[in-house]
Structure formats: C-alpha cells, structure tokens
Amino acid sequence: MKVTILAIGVHPDDIELSCAGTLLRHAAQGHTFGILDLTRGELGTRGTAEIRTQEAFAAAKKLGARFRENLDLPDGFVQGDKQSMLKIISVIRDCQPDIVLANALSDRHPDHGRAAKIIADASYYSGLQKIETYNLEGDIQEKWRPRAVYHYIQDRNRTPDFVVDITAYFQRKTEAIACYASQFNAHESTDYAGEPSTPISGKDFMDYLHAKARALGREAGYELAEGFNIARQPGVRDLLALD
Known part of the structure; x- marks a missing residue:
C-alpha cells in the first residue's frame, strides 16, 4: 500500500x-501515511509489550494511519545487522514512501x-538493486529509495x-x-x-510537550510546531514557498 510518508519509530509512541x-497536517492536505x-x-518501566501494542493500534486509528506494522526487534538492543535492515527495507519497498520520518x-x-542511523541507512539501501527482499507472496520487491529522510x-x-506548523x-x-494510558497522565487513571x-x-x-511545541513554533511565527533535523542538504525550488 503506497503512502506519501512512512513514519518510523524505534518505540511505540515515538511517532505520537x-x-x-x-502527519495530521499532511493528511489534511491529501497525503497518506503509514507507521x-x-x-x-x-x-518500558510501565505496562507490558502486549498493552503497548494495543495502545499503538488505538493511536494509529485515532490518527488515521493507512497501516501500522511492528518488526518485533529487541527493545534496547536494536542493531543495524543484516536481518534487521532487510526487514525495514522490505516495508519501505512495500509502501514506497516519498518521505521517511525517523528518530532523532x-x-x-x-x-x-x-x-x-539504522533507518537512514535502510532508506538508502532500499534503492540498491542487488539487495533482494521479498513480499508476502514470495515475489522479489522492486527497489525504492525515498526522496528524503527527516x-x-x-x-x-x-x-x-525546519519546523512544521501543527497549531x-x-x-x-x-x-x-492519550491512547497510551499505561505511559502518560498516570494521575488521571x-x-x-x-x-x-x-x-x-x-x-x-x-x-x-505543549511548552516545547510553543518554543519550536515561536521563531517561525507559529503558535505550535514540531521540529526536524536533516542529514542531507535540501534543495528549494520556490523561495516564496518558505515561511
């Protein structure tokens, strides 16, 4: 299922x-996203893996994600080994995102x-023809490299x-x-x-979180914002499109 944006997080709730x-802003503009x-x-100190999984799917539904998948890599010990990398590459090739959002x-x-680093590396390797991955039907997947990783x-x-206006x-x-009741707002439950x-x-x-969003948005003139870093210099085709 092709999406415009694939948001990848090492832990459930990183994305939220x-x-x-x-993601919500771009969905309102007609784009699609997966997690x-x-x-x-x-x-995690609180809750269990099973509870976190239920919470993650509830949050994905709340956000309107096209899909949410979990690779079941070991928490705390994720490495850029071949098998882990191939799993990430397979998802990227399956949904062919234009943009990948990755951890800090x-x-x-x-x-x-x-x-x-693992996500950025997998996004690059996904474009190499000689790295073979397979879909659920056992067919070789086509290579695919996202336009950008943020x-x-x-x-x-x-x-x-850069920052994105999320006011x-x-x-x-x-x-x-709030779908992650085991993790946040313990005073309310x-x-x-x-x-x-x-x-x-x-x-x-x-x-x-609210104060941080205000601080991130302030310099750009937004009430609330989310911030991103880039590892590759971007190009601009229209200066008037910049706020």
Whole structure:
C-alpha cells in the first residue's frame, strides 16, 4: 500500500510524541501515511509489550494511519545487522514512501540515535538493486529509495533545521498520545496507579510537550510546531514557498 510518508519509530509512541501533528497536517492536505514501529517497547518501566501494542493500534486509528506494522526487534538492543535492515527495507519497498520520518539524530534514550542511523541507512539501501527482499507472496520487491529522510526532534532540545506548523492539529495529537494510558497522565487513571512513576507519566510531561511545541513554533511565527533535523542538504525550488 503506497503512502506519501512512512513514519518510523524505534518505540511505540515515538511517532505520537514527536511527529503526529505533522502527519495530521499532511493528511489534511491529501497525503497518506503509514507507521512502522521497530520494537514493542517491552523494556518500558510501565505496562507490558502486549498493552503497548494495543495502545499503538488505538493511536494509529485515532490518527488515521493507512497501516501500522511492528518488526518485533529487541527493545534496547536494536542493531543495524543484516536481518534487521532487510526487514525495514522490505516495508519501505512495500509502501514506497516519498518521505521517511525517523528518530532523532541523538537523544537521551540511546535507542533513538541508533535507530536514526539504522533507518537512514535502510532508506538508502532500499534503492540498491542487488539487495533482494521479498513480499508476502514470495515475489522479489522492486527497489525504492525515498526522496528524503527527516529526523523528528524528541526529548532533547535540539536546534531544528525546519519546523512544521501543527497549531490546528495539536489537540488531536494529544488525543493520540492519550491512547497510551499505561505511559502518560498516570494521575488521571487508576488502572496503572500501582506502577512506578517515570519522567513521562505525570501531568508535568504533557505540560512540557505543549511548552516545547510553543518554543519550536515561536521563531517561525507559529503558535505550535514540531521540529526536524536533516542529514542531507535540501534543495528549494520556490523561495516564496518558505515561511
């Protein structure tokens, strides 16, 4: 199923926290998107892998994703080995995205920066004819290289190379995040009251997300924004299209 954007995260909820508003904005403009999780986040302090999977699919439905897949790679130990790389390449070739959104280039969680390189490498290798991957029917997939890979900003306050206005979509973004009841807003739910508190489980974290979106949008003149970094210099065909 071809999509315009493939958003890839090493953990379920990476997408919702960091680039859900961007996906919603582009969907409103007529584009399509899919989501690929590399792991089930089984090392997370709160909840379980099974619960996180249910939450992830609920969030994908809330966002309107064309699909959501999980590669079941090991949380905390994702590596750019051949088998892992081929799994990512196969998904890229299957949905043929124009743009791939990937984890932050570096971040507090070691998985994020490591996944950023793995995803970017897989996006490049996906365009090499001599790397063979197969679809579910056993047929060889056609090579495909996305036009660009953009890395969404996550926990650490990196300087963005560009930002996307998500002012009109922030509320829906927070609704998708709320699908992860085991992870966020612990003060609003008794289902996970007995589990340990984490840096993201309290109301202060949701306040932080809002404040971060305001800070990212300020310089561009947006009320709320999500930020991205690039590893390859982009080209501009129309200066008037830049805000």
